[in-house]
């Protein structure tokens with residue numbers, strides 16, 4: 001076994017190459033984890049005593065990506081999540097629900113150290129921004145060609161059809177406008193809304209609670225950074241990321257993480273904003289275009305040239321890139337390739 005691992009899926013390369021989860025990058029992983037999608041209740045002290053009885057968890061440690069352990073009733077839903085505590089048997093770090101979501105950031109539970117991320121992330125941690133997000137802010141995206149949540153869900157579900165029935169992770173779910181719709185569709189065994197913003201997750205929780213149709217659905221809220229997704233490699237069926245790629249501090253780290261956690265055959269669907277500057281394929285003009293984008297994107301929100309999105313997906317091991325475009329709106333879909341072992 002070599003020391004270096006594949007950047008998207010972090011699996012070590014054996015000396016004799018074998019097909020991997022990130023094919024066509026060929027990082028040579030062959031084993032896949034089989035994890036039960038169970039969440040069970042306990043408190044942190046209890047976990048210490050009951051390690052032996054704990055079950056393997058879909059959610060993993062954000063430090064080492066080992067599946068977390070926990071004990072108690074199962075189910076990926078707010079009711080069990082809100083009373084749950086988890087522990088990594090490898091790192092020995094404990095995680096428990098804070099407020100209304102399970103905090104699975106690396107910094108969860110820290111008292112002194114505080115991490116401030118770039119403004120594309122920090123903006124949405126603001127309580128006012130979180131409050132107005134579904135009360136006017138999101139509606140403004142229509143001016144760039146976004147068709148609106150109902151239509152966007154329909155488009156996304158067309159792309160997500162091959163993964164129907166599995167676990168859907170709504171990365172950067174914000175106030176949960178898509179997580180709620182996905183959960184109500186009953187097309188997935190569970191929906192996990194994941195975001196870095198505590199206030200967005202609180203909004204999501206309030207809006208879920210107000211909707212009686214969501215009372216008994218398998219819908220859970222988790223706090224995590226897209227660059228450190230708390231799932232083991234190859235364990236999630238589908239990932240949706242609505243209007244978020246342009247906010248992430250490092251889109252390549254985010255897409256690589258999504259690639260890592262998706263099962264072979266898993267689907268990634270994302271929407272974002274295209275640059276108002278046309279995609280200039282003429283070589284001599286490309287530096288001008290890049291310079292424009294660097295100046296206008298800055299450290300907060302970036303606007304994409306479509307070829308970059310396709311490039312990024314391919315670099316992270318995705319195939320079958322497809323898209324729907326309207327004005328500056330783009331919805332892209334890419335698939336995690338199956339290895340010969342999966343056929």
Ligand SMILES: C[S@@+](CC[C@H](N)C(=O)[O-])C[C@H]1O[C@@H](n2cnc3c(N)ncnc32)[C@H](O)[C@@H]1O
Pocket residue numbers: 117120121122124125138171172173174175177178194195196197200224225226227241242243244247248249
């Ligand atoms: C424009 S909102 C999109 C919300 C929703 N998905 C939608 O389609 O309207 C962008 C979201 O990305 C989240 N976000 C920004 N940086 C993130 C990060 N590093 N990890 C996870 N989520 C992040 C923000 O908190 C915010 O909720």
